[in-house]
Amino acid sequence: MITRSSRLTHVAYDIRGEIYEQSQALAKQGHQILSLHIGDPAPFGYKVPESIIKNMAANLERAQGYGDAIGLLEAREALQVAYAKRNFTDLQLEDIYVGNGVSELALISLQALLNDGDEVLVPTPDYPLWTSAVNLFGGKTVYYRCDEAANWYPDPEDIRQKITSRTKGIVLINPNNPTGAVYPADVLKRIADIAAEHNLVIFSDEIYDKILYDGVQHTSIATLNEDVICLTFSGLTKNYRVPGFRAGWMIISGPKQKATDYIGGITLLANLRVCGNQQVQFAIKAVLEGHQCIEDLTAPGGRLRIQRDLCYQKISQIPGVRCSKPMGAFYMFGKLNLAKFDLASDYDFVLKLLKEEKVLIVHGTGFNHYTNDHFRVVFLPDTEILTTAINRMAAFLERHQSK
Numbered sequence: 001m002i003t004r005s006s007r008l009t010h011v012a013y014d015i016r017g018e019i020y021e022q023s024q025a026l027a028k029q030g031h032q033i034l035s036l037h038i039g040d041p042a043p044f045g046y047k048v049p050e051s052i053i054k055n056m057a058a059n060l061e062r063a064q065g066y067g068d069a070i071g072l073l074e075a076r077e078a079l080q081v082a083y084a085k086r087n088f089t090d091l092q093l094e095d096i097y098v099g100n101g102v103s104e105l106a107l108i109s110l111q112a113l114l115n116d117g118d119e120v121l122v123p124t125p126d127y128p129l130w131t132s133a134v135n136l137f138g139g140k141t142v143y144y145r146c147d148e149a150a151n152w153y154p155d156p157e158d159i160r161q162k163i164t165s166r167t168k169g170i171v172l173i174n175p176n177n178p179t180g181a182v183y184p185a186d187v188l189k190r191i192a193d194i195a196a197e198h199n200l201v202i203f204s205d206e207i208y209d210k211i212l213y214d215g216v217q218h219t220s221i222a223t224l225n226e227d228v229i230c231l232t233f234s235g236l237t238k239n240y241r242v243p244g245f246r247a248g249w250m251i252i253s254g255p256k257q258k259a260t261d262y263i264g265g266i267t268l269l270a271n272l273r274v275c276g277n278q279q280v281q282f283a284i285k286a287v288l289e290g291h292q293c294i295e296d297l298t299a300p301g302g303r304l305r306i307q308r309d310l311c312y313q314k315i316s317q318i319p320g321v322r323c324s325k326p327m328g329a330f331y332m333f334g335k336l337n338l339a340k341f342d343l344a345s346d347y348d349f350v351l352k353l354l355k356e357e358k359v360l361i362v363h364g365t366g367f368n369h370y371t372n373d374h375f376r377v378v379f380l381p382d383t384e385i386l387t388t389a390i391n392r393m394a395a396f397l398e399r400h401q402s403k
């Protein structure tokens with residue numbers, strides 16, 4: 001028997017886990033599955049910005065050779081300009097890394113930092129990449145709570161209390177997946193100050209930074225305290241609706257002279273994988289300078305805004321279910337009152353919903369939520385699919401009321 005490494009013991013990605021595999025098996029048997037489980041716009045008819053396709057096609061010849069390990073120069077120049085406009089100060093071209101999505105750069109950044117037993121403060125719930133990456137590289141995830149009763153904002157005092165002599169960093173996901181929360185500047189500032197005081201690295205995953213509703217503003221934590229080393233992550237995946245093209249970036253800011261060894265480690269790992277996919281990196285300049293982002297879809301009357309409202313309205317009307325209105329991204333994180341149903345847990349709910357109604361969502365514990373009574377719904381599908389899926393969920397829960 002060939003077995004997997006013990007390093008994978010606490011590595012999981014339930015968005016494509018066991019329940020997803022069962023949905024694939026059902027689909028093979030001919031069942032039509034309504035998939036509300038993954039943040040991929042492609043199957044739901046969103047238009048890819050033309051500038052991306054045009055640039056990739058036009059530059060295919062130029063993209064044949066290996067590129068710079070930290071990213072194509074013209075992409076990094078465009079990012080330098082874009083982030084300077086967002087109040088990132090003193091940003092140098094070598095502070096910008098472009099790679100195959102946030103996922104790759106998150107793995108590199110944690111692998112370069114962690115020794116066995118080092119602690120990283122990770123939100124609960126989180127996007128499972130972060131928990132898994134910390135565990136994969138020998139670190140220990142220490143969860144801080146995002147409080148549902150407080151709009152799912154992180155609690156800076158909880159963060160402070162969980163810092164030990166082994167703490168190396170704090171992960172933030174803002175706007176948040178799975179909760180849809182967008183954090184206010186005062187909460188972020190308190191966290192930035194704590195990180196500066198304790199010499200911690202902030203990993204700020206801002207991949208949804210342009211997917212905002214109801215006029216809410218996004219603030220990058222890196223702009224709130226110049227004394228903290230901050231790694232800010234984003235990319236084309238969500239804002240520009242091209243997850244398959246694999247283009248992400250990471251911006252290092254703060255007192256870099258304090259972290260030259262760590263930054264050298266990041267560059268070493270970037271060199272080790274030679275370079276990211278080149279063709280899509282040509283498009284970064286074009287999309288950052290163009291006007292083909294996602295704002296039209298999130299503005300009043302825009303597709304995502306309509307779907308968000310529908311999803312929120314319909315799910316919050318189901319007896320025994322509660323949810324907060326997402327202010328960013330395209331996820332809704334609902335809570336089941338388990339006492340009202342004959343369901344043992346979030347997992348039980350999601351599995352039976354798939355089997356009985358052919359609707360696929362993800363259980364909250366798949367996002368490392370600290371209680372087993374939440375679920376995440378993706379509201380990328382159109383209103384017709386969403387209506388059918390949520391109606392089926394409501395009918396399922398009606399049938400499963402506890403006797």
Ligand code: PLP
Nearest residue numbers: 039101102103127177235237248
């Ligand atoms: N970070 C968060 C919070 C996400 O939700 C996702 C994808 O769902 C990713 C990172 C993955 O990003 P990428 O496609 O750039 O690897």
